[in-house]
Amino acid sequence: MENSKPYCPGASPYNKINFHPKVKAACAENRTGRVGLKICKAVIVGDVSVGKTCLVNRFCNDVFNRDYKATIGVDFEVEKFQVLSIPFTLQIWDTAGQERFKCIAASYYRGANIVIVAFDLSDEQSLHNAPKWMMEASENADSPIKFLVGMKRDLLSEAAYTEIETRAMAVASTLGAEYWPTSSKTGQYVQEFFFRAVAMVFDTNLIRELDASTVPAKQIGSGMIQVQRENSQLYEKKKKSQCCK
């Protein structure tokens, strides 16, 4: 279950570290309904040039490009997962940090399940602006799961990092967001972070669905489910599937 843990216990308002037993049971019994057919929408926001596009590129294409190219409007990526053997799709909307695209942002945030506020660990001001980004994005989103993600971890010494981490964690906790430090250059925590995000939204969606349609008739045989099944291969990340390139 390693993949579904937060970065560190104190860094998250979301205290679940495992899939809900109900969720596991549902998946094992294959009664997940249409969850697999649903899309999960993630938006990434944050100041200009903090490394939003780099984070997406590292995760989706496993590459790092040193050259900076400003995003125009919004970039779009799709990633397919298997969560507890259920196919699940993540849409990533990578928005432009530039001020001139601010006005169009609301339509892109609409219906987001995950809001990722990115900031540059080596740029205090970008952390300072994080609450503003979080507020704007969450307003139009669909009671999203929130993340505050520090970028460019590789540029900082241990001492400098420890200092910013305390402040970032404090910001995260006031925002009700989970904190992650990442480096798109080295790949540190990039995959762990996205897997955590997907696992959480999967769990939340499925619980919501299961609660909405309580099916007592299906209780037969639920005693036989092995909830404790040790599952080392929770995620088999499917071959990269970019629908749009």
Place this chain on the structure above:
Amino acid sequence: MGDTQFHFRIRQCPGRKPTVKAHNAYNRDCPITLQSESAYYYGFVYFRQTKDRTIRRGYFQKSVVLVTKLPFVALFSQLVSIIAPEYFDNGEPSLEAACHDIDQWPDPIPGDTLNLPIMGTVIQVRVPCRSDRLVGGVQAKSQERHTIPAHSVLPTLHEVDIYSAFHSILPHVQLLWELVLIGEPVVVMAASPSVTCNCVQALINMITPLKYCNDFRPYFTIHDSEFKEFTTRTQAPPPVILGVTNPFFAKTLQHWPHIIRIGEMGGLGTSPKPLNKLKKAASLKTLDSKPGVYTQYKSFLAKDKMILKRLMKGSQSKRPVEAQNAILRRHFLELTQSFMIPLERYMASLMPLQRNISPHKGAPLLRQFDPEEFLQTVEHSGPQLTSGIKGDWEALYRRFFRSPNFEGWYYQRQREVNQKLQVLHMEALSNSNLVEWIRDKEEVEIVDLILRIKEKLKFAINNHTVVQQESVMKLQKHLENIVSALPDDLQTVIKT
């Protein structure tokens, strides 16, 4: 006042490049009716007009127009309805962002289901393929596993709701089908361009899978460059379909043989009783003429009362418009197919026999289409085999043969068949033992053979998608062997 959506079609300036190169691959595999336009552009318009005191003329009025050569009416109407309101609210960055989104779109590969991100949502739509089965929806299912779930699934790339478009003139739809099939001039008059667009597009759609080969203008205005050309009284009306809203046309086009007048689409439940009587065109003098079809045309086929009854019943029992549309669409698809199947069958009989394909003769050609010979087959194996509709099918065929729709279909088939024959001929040549054959031949005959092989290889390059790679390789091998069997001096001549 408020927002209006419509589309128009305009001629491309002569002398410009006919097609976008990227469309070639698409055009090869898509249904003929969906090929990108070679000489026309479509413009999809979202027009907003609102009172605004801060502007000198007292109104805000602006349009967002999407220009394209692809006839994806449903998709582009949807697209412009997403982009335009954003633009009116937020200005240019939204256009920039939308263009950037569109820039990331995949190519329209026939048969693929596309996921098209735009303004924070993803439109999912399937691009039809020439090999699709037209009746039943089997192909859609086999696609599902490639599909990613999406927010908004568009049921069709290009189809319009023909039921709603013809709602007020339903009793005449079959007559309209004939008019479109034989390429008669038709003008659609309505109060709003959205109505004329839907109606004109629905007319074109009625003869699917046949391509409508005349010019058509979903929204034609007095400012169009062809205004004089189309409205002149010195010649007979041109064989085009026009949608117009300007009352001026009621007078200018008074002499047109077929006029469709459609009122604003009201609530579907409360619409006036469909008008049964056809009216003489001459009676259309005043601007407030009633909805209806004004023509003196006598249809060749008897009216199919069954379909009308079914639709009436459906409308009484509040059957959803989508279902009504599907029923009507299906009806016309079957009617068109009933009309075309005898032609397709006759066309197939013009194919030379496989055994007449000889590697040492030229590729055989398709026999000429003979209308009289075809019409003799109609009596015993005509449309009556698949359609219950009675009438003078033969006369309808005769009119059809004079229309560009027939010509377009015939050239398309001819091209396909001749290409197929070339491929078969090439395979025959590649499978024969040429080295054996040249043994007792004169040099001049051998050189002739070499030239023929080279010709074939050139054909293979131009038609690489239909040619088997194996035959190309065999032919190349043959060529090498034959050339190397020639005397040295001739070899050098041939290689240069």
